[in-house]
Amino acid sequence: MSAYSLAQLGWNPFFQQQLTLDEYQDTRAMRVCEQHRNRLVLIGESGLADFALVGQLPAISVGDWLLLSTEGEFIRRLDRATEFRRKAAGAKIDEQMIAVNVDTVFIVMSLNQDFKLSRVERYLTLVNEAGAESVVVLTKKDLCESLEQADELVAQVQALDPLLNVVALNALDSEAAAALAPWCRSGKTLALMGSSGVGKSTLVNTIIGDAQQATANIREDDSKGRHTTTSRSIHLTPVGAVLMDTPGMRELQLTDVDEGLSLTFADVEALAEQCRFGDCQHQAEPGCAIQAALASGELDARRFNNYLKLAREQALNSASLAEKRAKDKALGKMYRAVQGESRRRKKGG
Ligand SMILES: Nc1nc2c(ncn2[C@@H]2O[C@H](COP(=O)(O)OP(=O)(O)OP(=O)(O)O)[C@@H](O)[C@H]2O)c(=O)[nH]1
Ligand SMILES: [Zn+2]
Numbered sequence: 001m002s003a004y005s006l007a008q009l010g011w012n013p014f015f016q017q018q019l020t021l022d023e024y025q026d027t028r029a030m031r032v033c034e035q036h037r038n039r040l041v042l043i044g045e046s047g048l049a050d051f052a053l054v055g056q057l058p059a060i061s062v063g064d065w066l067l068l069s070t071e072g073e074f075i076r077r078l079d080r081a082t083e084f085r086r087k088a089a090g091a092k093i094d095e096q097m098i099a100v101n102v103d104t105v106f107i108v109m110s111l112n113q114d115f116k117l118s119r120v121e122r123y124l125t126l127v128n129e130a131g132a133e134s135v136v137v138l139t140k141k142d143l144c145e146s147l148e149q150a151d152e153l154v155a156q157v158q159a160l161d162p163l164l165n166v167v168a169l170n171a172l173d174s175e176a177a178a179a180l181a182p183w184c185r186s187g188k189t190l191a192l193m194g195s196s197g198v199g200k201s202t203l204v205n206t207i208i209g210d211a212q213q214a215t216a217n218i219r220e221d222d223s224k225g226r227h228t229t230t231s232r233s234i235h236l237t238p239v240g241a242v243l244m245d246t247p248g249m250r251e252l253q254l255t256d257v258d259e260g261l262s263l264t265f266a267d268v269e270a271l272a273e274q275c276r277f278g279d280c281q282h283q284a285e286p287g288c289a290i291q292a293a294l295a296s297g298e299l300d301a302r303r304f305n306n307y308l309k310l311a312r313e314q315a316l317n318s319a320s321l322a323e324k325r326a327k328d329k330a331l332g333k334m335y336r337a338v339q340g341e342s343r344r345r346k347k348g349g
Contacts, residue, residue, distance in 0.1 A: 003047040010242040012187035015065050018078050027075055032064045033234040061097040062233055063244055082131040099246050104133045104183045108194030110140040111153050118306040120157055121264055123193050125310060129260025135165040135183055139199035142170040171199035176206045186240030204245055208235050265307045
């Protein structure tokens with residue numbers, strides 16, 4: 001008897017269609033739910049299993065699907081639906097995979113102090129870059145002065161993009177789960193982003209509800225009866241979706257988000273293409289479509305300034321990333337040269 005169905009763990013046709021008929025019969029798929037220095041914790045139909053990180057393996061992250069032989073040997077990692085990367089904290093600039101195969105991100109922002117349209121655009125850029133779907137979840141609706149005020153703020157977010165999913169709710173209310181149900185279907189993997197204090201943990205609890213207990217029980221399925229102190233990053237929701245709540249997702253920054261910026265600010269980039277000069281700086285050049293749109297009110301000055309700000313930030317981060325890569329490459333060359341030199345010396349050559 002299976003403990004879980006694969007769909008409950010986020011398996012969907014995107015992964016299914018990657019399997020050959022032989023693989024379908026002779027392998028089992030397991031999902032990475034924890035990442036440690038020397039091992040992974042995988043979850044599959046029969047529950048949790050430890051997986052030692054030995055031998056030649058591709059890059060693997062939380063959220064990945066692995067194919068294992070019936071003996072538990074690694075066969076291959078399936079292609080990813082989406083990827084979230086980040087610049088590592090601190091001075092060391094490096095890209096790090098945060099989570100993969102997240103389908104939908106709840107961009108959480110409160111309707112009081114934290115409310116800022118530019119913040120939504122920043123998160124949208126990250127989510128669009130990863131290739132995931134966004135839902136803007138505006139919390140603390142109950143703390144708004146009036147329903148009209150809440151509606152007005154929702155309309156401001158909706159104006160960023162008429163097709164954007166926007167939901168306003170009280171994260172403490174059990175009805176919040178119903179409001180988010182359209183995105184919490186079986187086979188879907190969800191994640192949350194947002195500033196501190198906006199209600200992410202509250203939402204997780206509301207969405208998971210009684211299933212919180214069920215998730216805790218996953219530990220007891222561990223054949224070795226081990227209990228680790230690491231916080232779980234994968235929660236199963238009662239309606240069948242998977243919630244990946246990794247701390248890294250909460251602190252994601254902009255790096256290499258060219259694509260994400262273009263998708264998020266398609267309107268601004270379309271205008272810029274209409275400028276008379278290809279290298280228009282959108283200052284005082286004749287025939288500048290951006291300046292014209294700003295003057296007519298078609299383009300919001302706040303939105304345009306935020307676009308410039310994010311583009312500058314991304315250019316800066318990417319430049320330092322490219323520098324870092326170039327340095328690593330040069331350093332590698334030097335090491336190899338030095339090693340070659342010492343080998344020659346040992347050989348007495
Ligand atoms: N009235 C009201 N309070 C809320 C709502 N959502 C969250 N809160 C409260 O806001 C506070 C912060 O909520 P958290 O869920 O801890 O916020 P968080 O985003 O997880 O914060 P970090 O853990 O710092 O990232 C808590 O006291 C919640 O009870 C809401 O919709 N309405
Ligand atoms: Zn211009």
